[in-house]
Each structure stands twice: as C-alpha cells, then as structure tokens.
Amino acid sequence: MKPAPFEYERPESLGEAVGLLAEHGEEAKLLAGGQSLVPLLALRLASPSVLIDLNGVRELDHLRLEGDRLAIGAMTRHRDVEEMAELRTRCPMLVEGVSLIGHVTIRNRGTVGGSLAHADPAAEWPSLVLALEGEIDATGPEGVRTIPAEEFFETYFTTALAPDEIVSEVRLRIPESPRVGSCFLELARRHGDFALAGVGALLELDSSGSITDARVTLIGVRDRAVRSSGAESVLVGARPDAEVFAEAAEAIDPEIEPVSDIHGTSEYRRHLAKVLVRRALALATERAGGV
Amino acid sequence: MADRRPITLRVNGQELSGSAEPRMTLADFLRDELGLTGTHLGCEHGVCGACTVLMDGRSVRSCLMFAVQAEGHELTTVEGLAAPDGSLSPLQEAFSTNHALQCGFCTPGFLIAVTEYLAEGAPGVDDEATLRARLSGNLCRCTGYQNIVTAVRDAAERMRRSP
Numbered sequence: 393m394k395p396a397p398f399e400y401e402r403p404e405s406l407g408e409a410v411g412l413l414a415e416h417g418e419e420a421k422l423l424a425g426g427q428s429l430v431p432l433l434a435l436r437l438a439s440p441s442v443l444i445d446l447n448g449v450r451e452l453d454h455l456r457l458e459g460d461r462l463a464i465g466a467m468t469r470h471r472d473v474e475e476m477a478e479l480r481t482r483c484p485m486l487v488e489g490v491s492l493i494g495h496v497t498i499r500n501r502g503t504v505g506g507s508l509a510h511a512d513p514a515a516e517w518p519s520l521v522l523a524l525e526g527e528i529d530a531t532g533p534e535g536v537r538t539i540p541a542e543e544f545f546e547t548y549f550t551t552a553l554a555p556d557e558i559v560s561e562v563r564l565r566i567p568e569s570p571r572v573g574s575c576f577l578e579l580a581r582r583h584g585d586f587a588l589a590g591v592g593a594l595l596e597l598d599s600s601g602s603i604t605d606a607r608v609t610l611i612g613v614r615d616r617a618v619r620s621s622g623a624e625s626v627l628v629g630a631r632p633d634a635e636v637f638a639e640a641a642e643a644i645d646p647e648i649e650p651v652s653d654i655h656g657t658s659e660y661r662r663h664l665a666k667v668l669v670r671r672a673l674a675l676a677t678e679r680a681g682g683v
Numbered sequence: 684m685a686d687r688r689p690i691t692l693r694v695n696g697q698e699l700s701g702s703a704e705p706r707m708t709l710a711d712f713l714r715d716e717l718g719l720t721g722t723h724l725g726c727e728h729g730v731c732g733a734c735t736v737l738m739d740g741r742s743v744r745s746c747l748m749f750a751v752q753a754e755g756h757e758l759t760t761v762e763g764l765a766a767p768d769g770s771l772s773p774l775q776e777a778f779s780t781n782h783a784l785q786c787g788f789c790t791p792g793f794l795i796a797v798t799e800y801l802a803e804g805a806p807g808v809d810d811e812a813t814l815r816a817r818l819s820g821n822l823c824r825c826t827g828y829q830n831i832v833t834a835v836r837d838a839a840e841r842m843r844r845s846p
C-alpha cells in the first residue's frame with residue numbers, strides 16, 4: 393500500500409460532507425474522482441489524515457440543460473458531459489475541450505468539480521467555465537455562495553474557495569444562436585498529456601458577418617487559465633478574416649506568462665498559443681457560418 | 684491506525700467479500716485479498732493503464748480507487764472476459780491471432796479498455812488516428828502498438844460478423 397494511512401469518511405449528503413470538512417479542517421482532503429489526488433497520495437506528495445469521499449453524495453451528480461443554462465453537479469464525470477448529445481452541435485468547444493482531458497478511463501472517473509477545485513493551470517475545465525460565463529457554487533457551513541468564474545481561479549492550484557467550502561455546482565451559459573461557432577484546440581506531446589498550450593474560442597456573427605461577441609481563453613500559458621480581453625476587443629465589431637485573427641493572436645501577448653520546462657520553452661509556448669488562437673478563430677468562424 | 688473495513692462487491696458475476704484498510708487501492712485488493720492477479724500494476728499512479736478494470740461497465744484505473752469505494756459495485760477483471768467454459772472472447776482471440784502481445788504485462792489493461800470500446804460499438808475504429816487516440820490510455824513497451832491496432836480492428840470485425 394503506497395498512500396499513508398488515513399481515516400475514511402463517506403458522507404451521503406452535501407450537508408454531512410460540509411459538517412465533516414468543518415470538523416476535520418485542514419487535516420482533511422475531499423476525494424472526488426481521485427484522478428489527481430490519488431496519484432499525489434500514492435507518491436506521498438499529500439498525506440491528509442482524513443479523506444472525505446464525495447462519491448456517495450448523489451445530489452452532486454446531475455447534469456441539466458434548461459434553455460441556455462447548463463447546470464453541472466460537482467460530482468458529474470467528464471465523460472457524462474462529453475456524451476451529452478445536445479452539446480455536440482450546440483457547443484463543440486465544451487465537448488472538444490472535455491474530450492481532451494486525459495483518456496477515456498480517466499474521464500469515466502474524473503469529475504467537473506474536482507477539476508475546478510484542483511485548478512491546474514493546464515487543465516481544460518477552468519478555461520471552459522471562463523469562456524461560457526460560468527458561475528461556481530461553493531457550499532460551506534454558512535450556506536451557498538456563488539462565485540463568478542473570473543474570480544474563482546487565483547494562481548497555481550489555488551482558488552477562491554474557503555478551506556471549509558465544497559464546490560457543489562457550476563452553471564454555464566450555452567449560446568443557442570445558429571450564428572455562434574466555437575471550438576477547443578490544444579497541443580500536447582502525447583495524446584492525453586497536459587497541454588503545452590490550449591485555446592478555446594467562441595464567436596457570434598451578425599447577419600452581415602461581423603463579429604458581435606467573442607471569447608478567447610487560454611490554458612498552459614500562465615499560473616491560471618486566462619480569458620483574453622485583449623484578443624476579444626480586437627475581434628468584436630470586426631470582420632472575421634486572417635488579418636484580424638493575427639491581430640487578435642498578437643493581443644494575447646501582455647496577458648500570458650508561459651514558463652519554460654522540459655516540454656517546451658516559454659518562447660515556444662507563446663508562439664504556439666498564438667498559432668492556436670489563429671486556428672481556433674478560423675474554425676469557430678467556419679462553424680458560425682462565416683467564411 | 685486505520686481499521687480494516689469489510690467490503691462486499693461483485694467481481695465477474697460472483698459476489699465476493701474481503702476486508703481492507705481504507706488506503707488499500709482496489710488494484711491491491713483484487714490481487715492480494717481476492718487473489719485475482721490478472722489485473723496488473725505498472726506505475727501505481729494512474730499513467731500506464733495496466734490495472735484497468737470495468738466498474739459498472741465503465742473502465743476505471745483500479746490503482747486510482749480505494750477498495751472501500753468499490754463496495755456494492757459490479758466489477759469485471761480480465762479473468763471475467765472468457766466464457767465460463769474457458770473459450771476466449773472475440774477480443775482475446777483477436778489478440779492471440781494477431782500477436783498483439785509480447786511480454787503480456789500490459790495486456791489485461793488493454794483487453795479491459797478495448798472491451799469497453801467494443802461494447803460502445805467501436806466508434807471510429809476504421810480511422811487510425813481515432814483508434815490510436817482511444818488506445819492512448821494504455822502503455823505497451825514491447826509491441827509498438829501496431830499489432831494491437833490490428834487486433835482491435837479484427838475484433839470489431841469479428842463482432843460485426845457474429846454479434
């Protein structure tokens with residue numbers, strides 16, 4: 393057995409889970425899908441004395457699309473989102489982004505809430521909730537607090553969650569217009585690895601073909617997922633063409649701070665992110681019915 | 684120190700019981716408590732895929748779950764793929780025919796992961812990139828994957844012919 397010993401708690405309701413977390417405090421870790429936490433335990437990079445397993449909390453496992461709002465319970469598995477048929481045409485960015493998480497076997501088990509709370513800067517979910525105007529419910533002893541996605545991710549593996557709060561639900565806005573196009577592109581050394589860089593793009597065009605709404609989000613190029621207001625302000629009001637896409641790609645420069653590691657240098661990641669922005673914008677335009 | 688918990692679960696259609704400390708992974712429980720050593724452990728931290736089993740029909744890495752979490756669930760391990768009379772599943776036949784293994788260490792994980800894929804109707808099996816992406820969660824250090832790809836296609840074809 394590789395992990396250090398721990399006490400195991402298996403609450404059956406969110407209220408019970410919140411109570412256990414309040415009782416055990418910093419000694420405890422929440423166990424969701426375990427696809428990031430269990431390796432950390434196996435390598436003894438983490439050794440909490442109590443694990444609170446959320447897999448028995450059925451109220452956290454739900455997925456509902458009502459109008460343009462997609463409500464995702466924190467314990468929803470990535471695979472359930474990936475397989476939601478309505479999303480394939482409505483929001484390819486979401487389905488494509490989720491299907492780039494690890495491998496099928498990981499997506500069967502890993503959860504949306506777990507990924508958000510873990511806040512890996514190269515993970516897909518943070519950028520998806522930034523792009524889709526997400527809001528995250530955090531439930532603690534005082535009740536539920538709703539945190540906008542832009543305020544949720546602070547830095548490497550750090551969120552606005554208080555130590556006694558549990559992510560309970562995330563809600564996204566899924567645009568309904570046929571003039572909306574979106575996609576998610578990333579480059580990793582091997583399929584399923586964390587991305588060197590990744591880009592989510594969503595564009596809405598008006599009847600004359602000009603851009604009326606734009607979202608550009610990036611992963612792997614800073615201490616947290618980034619929504620590029622620079623790129624978006626270049627795009628809104630413009631005609632979608634290669635020149636504008638190149639200008640939008642250049643506009644991400646001040647907003648990213650990629651680091652160098654064994655997989656790629658900072659300069660390479662910066663270059664890659666811009667290439668991906670241009671490609672993603674072209675594909676999103678095509679899907680929005682533009683040229 | 685943590686106590687042992689009783690665990691009852693169904694494995695390959697049979698109800699089995701044992702006990703484990705909470706920190707015991709499902710993989711260690713299958714191998715050391717239930718004696719089902721067909722499930723292999725390579726990396727023990729969720730990279731290699733050798734320990735893949737089906738839980739309620741979906742593939743999971745048994746090194747990334749604790750045995751206590753499998754309480755009441757239905758598991759399939761590599762021991763459960765052949766028929767009770769020992770005749771191999773179409774996928775196992777295809778692995779054998781196409782020399783899709785050399786040392787065989789990774790094979791149980793591949794068989795389980797691909798069993799799930801075939802049960803879904805093997806979407807995209809004719810597209811090499813799609814198929815290789817689907818297989819990417821399992822590592823093989825001997826074969827270069829070519830014969831594994833061939834075997835998966837052969838199995839899908841066998842199942843199309845006689846579902």
